[in-house]
Amino acid sequence: MAKSPEDFMRQAIALSAHKMEAGFGGPFAAIIVKGDEIVAQGFNRVTSANDPTAHAEIVAIREACQELGSFSLEGCEIYSSCEPCPMCLAAVYWARLDKIYYANTRLDAAEIGFDDDHLYREISKKIEARVLPMVRIDLPEARAVFRQWQDKPDKVMY
């Protein structure tokens, strides 16, 4: 019997509970699905793996790409137990996933100490208005490398 979106989401939520209890990291998990098949699962392991990028969605995307042997997940959908943070949302775009399903929201996350909402506001600001200092070092060598990329005959676009 075909699984419903609610079925996949319940599975993601159960994974988030299980791995959080086991001490891997925050209460987040994600599942990537192609058609009716689960391609990959991921759960937060920031603190256990010493990897601040090891959010559930990033882990699931990396694993799905290895599974499919491609840097594109076109044709796949992701189920995340929580609305993705800006890092994970941008990763979903880069991975070309078709659709995001999510359960908890960024405001639910803020209530338990994960201030994704603050991060959304920061990223939407102009560079000079952010709390994080960003300094441009304008070197012509950098633009030269970009021109080399444009002229590179065997480049693989992504």
Added chain:
Amino acid sequence: MAKSPEDFMRQAIALSAHKMEAGFGGPFAAIIVKGDEIVAQGFNRVTSANDPTAHAEIVAIREACQELGSFSLEGCEIYSSCEPCPMCLAAVYWARLDKIYYANTRLDAAEIGFDDDHLYREISKKIEARVLPMVRIDLPEARAVFRQWQDKPDKVMY
């Protein structure tokens, strides 16, 4: 003799050129520095590693965290050959880096086919206004897991 920010940036740019020529991925590299010492380097390997999250900054952050045995890079700075995309910018916040130096801008990147600027605009939009479909599945189980996290006595915050 102490290295200047320009010295570190030139090193990041040289790395981006070298690895792009070698076919690892797009023309981007990043270096993470603590004091006067390079902790980690990263370069884009999206297409060669089949990993859409393998941007220079993400790779450098992951490696620096392994090197230092911590999920926090407080006290470190990152030199990126290009202004970080939203995924990498959010990763810099999660990693608690002190400062970003960058050379090329998002508009330079757009000119050679990397539309980070579009991604910045998408992420700043309300969920329902984005080109990527996002559907909420509101399940009480999800919020229950968040409450379990709040009550977990031995949780490690990040």
